[in-house]
Amino acid sequence: MSDSRILPFSALIPTVLCCVVASTISAAVVARYSQDRSSDPPSKTPPGTKTTGTAGMQDPQSSSPGAVTSLVLPLKVPDDVGDNAIEIFKQVKEYRRKIEVLLYMQEAVVNVMDFTRVLGIIVDCAYSIVPADRISVMVLSDDRKSMTVFVSKDVKSLCISSTKGVAGYVATTGLKLNIKDAYEDPRFDSTVDDEVGFKTKSLVCVPILAGGGVVGVIQACNKKGGFDEEDERGLEALSLSAGSAIRKAQLYASAIRKSNAILNVVRCRTSGASIPDLINVVTRSTYNLLLAERVSVYLVDRIKGEIWICVSKDPSISGLTLPIGRGISGQVAKDGKTINVKDCYTDDRFDNSCDKKTGFVTRSMLCMAVPGFDDESKPVAVIQAINKLGAKSFDDEDEEALSAFCNEVKMAMRGNFLEAALLKLESDQKRQTHIDGTSYLREFGAMFGRTVVSEDLIEPNSPTSWGGKKQTKVNRRLSVPWNAHSTVGEDQEFDDYGFDLFSKSRDDLCAVVFSFFEDLNLCDRLNVDDDILQNLILAIFETYNDVPFHNYYHAFSVCHMTYMMIRHCDCARYLTSLDIFSALIAALSHDADHPGVSNSYLVAMQKPLAVVHNDDAVLERHHASTTTRILAEDDNNVFAKMDPGDHRHARKVILTAILGTDMSRHMEHVTALHERADRRDTTPFERASLKDRISLVSNIVHCADLSAQTLPSVVSEVFEGRLMEEFSQQSSKEEEDGCAVSTFMKGLENKRKRCELQLNFVSAIALPLWRGMAKCFPKCSERVERGEEILKNYERILAEIDEIET
Structure with missing residues (x-):
């Protein structure tokens, strides 16, 4: 030897x-x-x-x-x-x-x-x-x-x-x-x-x-x-x-594993996959990335203060919840800091309840947060990998790989984070009723079949018929000027966030929209004929269908909020008259010819609109093309007397703003606004920058589109009821057509779920956007405060429901 x-x-x-x-x-x-x-x-x-x-x-x-x-x-x-x-x-x-x-x-x-x-x-x-x-x-x-x-x-x-x-x-x-x-x-x-x-x-x-x-x-x-x-x-x-x-x-x-893991998530994000599909891709990719024996993905429910396993290899723990702060995963959800444990049973933070329940033995663990989307960056999910294959524990290289992966998951989740929150609601409902997924769908499917929702959802004096019939269209031309018919007073009652639009007729609202342009002196500045602008406003109103929410009342509300932000929040200082003119047109027409169903439904059923627009931002592209068609008509061509260069610029502003209302791009707006506000020694937007002005118009219209829950209750509560009704109608169609019912549209006749849905929307979607706008334009803070009031009201209602149920 x-x-x-x-x-x-x-x-x-x-x-x-x-x-x-x-x-x-x-x-x-x-x-x-x-x-x-x-x-x-x-x-x-x-x-x-x-x-x-x-x-x-x-x-x-x-x-x-x-x-x-x-x-x-x-x-x-x-x-x-x-x-x-x-x-x-x-x-x-x-x-x-x-x-x-x-x-x-x-x-x-x-x-x-x-x-x-x-x-x-x-x-x-x-x-x-x-x-x-x-x-x-x-x-x-x-x-x-x-x-x-x-x-x-x-x-x-x-x-x-x-x-x-x-x-x-x-x-x-x-x-x-x-x-x-x-x-x-x-x-x-x-x-x-x-x-x-x-x-x-x-x-x-x-x-x-x-x-x-x-x-x-x-x-x-x-x-x-x-x-x-x-x-x-x-x-x-x-x-x-x-x-x-x-x-x-x-x-x-190692490089191939990392790139494939990230590529899979990117493909999932760009294809517009649902949150369950995304989480499944994340789970499979994490297995390949880290070579772990077990992987679990937790979603964070800050409303209830818990995390829950939405996907796991062991079906016995799928849907399991833990309080935020409990166990290693709960601690990561609390503070967002990565935890890499070599020996779990020697770590005081480790909760072995899952091991006891399943018989599985956890030795090592790597747990990392998927960061949130706003300033606080509170985790929205937690990825947990257990027992490194071929090694005793996870190392620094694994941490680096998972960190890059989590950032890509964040980008993928931000477009449909609301769906993630609503998936949690479904899981809660399953646990409360102790029924399996099939019977759950059957039970709520029967409820979706009803065409009339609970009475507490319907505003008794609503001026719109909700029978699902197409609105009867009037003659395109009015025989007398609008102000002769209008009940709107000369004291500009519309110059108020609490303007009661539901008490007005369609002609009244058309007149009010025209007043927005007049008040800002846009027609004189841009040499636009009043009658041509009136024709355009009426033509846009006529494209809206008789659906519960995405009708001309919503269109008016978005246009009204756009006007208010330009008029009172200092946004106008960074915009030209042509930009403002284009912003109002984009806001009014941003949902033109909306069918009252979502992109996912149109794609799933392969409706003609989805085919025409290749399954990509179907509705937004349809709204944009509808607006372009209307503007091209001679009677509506408000750009006829403008320089061709101004016409091209206005068209670009309008189309960019309409396409920017696609919710898959929501977090782009949120991130951009917060990043602009955090700049040092510079203003958030530069008036001399064409790119900045186009971005600002897009931000304004998107904020206005998500402003219903920042308005006084006389308006916000009506919009809430109408949105719930439209969701319920779509779920009924999905049931009838044999299509998978959208997660967040299930069981909305239940007061708790309806309240939780709105609470999640306000806290996770609307407020982060409006907070970013308020950082850039402090005078928007009033809308943030109103949104926070509504949020507290939903929390109070949930607490009352909990008290009654217990």
């Missing part, structure tokens, strides 16, 4: 041997050797070679011998050859074969990135160099506490300790071992033999080096007569080349 430091690669090619051969081998021996070779059939496998059958492996002898091999072939031998000439020549021939094997391996692995294939090539070449019964490659885990047998005749993917046995000794010390009798050596661990039914007699084990450290070991077992120094040198030379190939394959595999 030998136990010494690793020899250099040059030890395999002793120049002394070449000199001896050159001075001792006779010409007769060379001639005889040449004659023997010419009569032998070509060999495809080196003499004594054993292979593991790696597919596509080329013959080492067929590769170019290179400069090293050329030292052997042109030898000129003197006539006075000694008796040992033939033996020396055999040695040279064997050295040549081994060198060719090494050269082949280096060439074979240079373009191979697949980890398993690289190891297969290494083992095949090792069998060609060392005549052994078994050869295995064992690779150290990232934390260097274990090794995995990736390639062997009998055992694959077996994880063993890096501190036990001969392999563990070599991996720890970096010393090679050559043992004649394995069972007589105290360092030998026979448990692997017992597991696979193999009897190890002799063995040689050498470390595989890369980057100045040990990355694994290569071990050969059982050779008749034991392994000698030549075998040691052969494996050492092999290991030097193998180390760099293994490390390269490891880095490539």
